[in-house]
Amino acid sequence: MAAAKIHVHEGDLPASVSFGSSVAVDSETLGLKPHRDRLCVVQLSAGDGSAHLVQLSQTGYDAPNLKALMADPGVLKIFHYARFDVAVIKHYLGVDTQPIYCTKIASKLARTYTDRHGLKDLTSELVGVELSKQQQSSDWAAARLSQQQQAYAASDVLHLHKLKDRLDAMLEREGRMHLAQAAFDFLRTRASLDLAGFEDDIFAH
Numbered sequence: 001m002a003a004a005k006i007h008v009h010e011g012d013l014p015a016s017v018s019f020g021s022s023v024a025v026d027s028e029t030l031g032l033k034p035h036r037d038r039l040c041v042v043q044l045s046a047g048d049g050s051a052h053l054v055q056l057s058q059t060g061y062d063a064p065n066l067k068a069l070m071a072d073p074g075v076l077k078i079f080h081y082a083r084f085d086v087a088v089i090k091h092y093l094g095v096d097t098q099p100i101y102c103t104k105i106a107s108k109l110a111r112t113y114t115d116r117h118g119l120k121d122l123t124s125e126l127v128g129v130e131l132s133k134q135q136q137s138s139d140w141a142a143a144r145l146s147q148q149q150q151a152y153a154a155s156d157v158l159h160l161h162k163l164k165d166r167l168d169a170m171l172e173r174e175g176r177m178h179l180a181q182a183a184f185d186f187l188r189t190r191a192s193l194d195l196a197g198f199e200d201d202i203f204a205h
């Protein structure tokens with residue numbers, strides 16, 4: 001596979017960058033607790049083999065172009081495990097992300113033959129690309145991201161469009177697209193419940 005073209009931006013996405021009708025999104029933080037672990041990087045891709053990395057924590061969270069993109073009803077935001085990213089983006093950027101697609105939710109509804117719904121597993125099975133998770137735990141607040149960090153951060157968004165295509169076909173085949181859409185629509189509320197301290201399944205007995 002050809003090396004991805006990676007653009008690194010500080011503080012916000014340049015106004016000149018656009019993604020069309022859908023954008024793959026991921027974020028890197030200092031840990032797994034949104035209230036404690038700040039948002040450091042937001043990665044974006046149009047699904048064209050290139051990625052934009054926006055470094056945020058150095059200069060704060062005044063990122064009007066990025067916020068406008070997240071809230072734009074005409075641009076579908078494709079995540080893997082949107083629940084976490086949407087909560088972090090709401091907490092740090094103060095914006096409600098919409099509309100949302102989540103490849104992990106889609107996988108759980110479509111790939112009932114397995115319990116392996118991680119991005120690495122999905123990308124391997126459905127796209128035939130092996131992702132490295134080596135840089136997952138690294139200092140994302142560093143002023144300069146290493147080449148390895150940049151490549152890792154980009155790899156998390158480069159394949160989400162293809163994954164969505166494959167998963168949509170499976171959801172259609174199994175007649176579960178309406179369930180997936182309803183679950184995607186609930187993700188914004190699910191993220192808000194997490195931020196409000198309701199991490200458990202409130203539908204459970």
Ligand code: MN
Nearest residue numbers: 026027028156
């Ligand atoms: Mn990631």
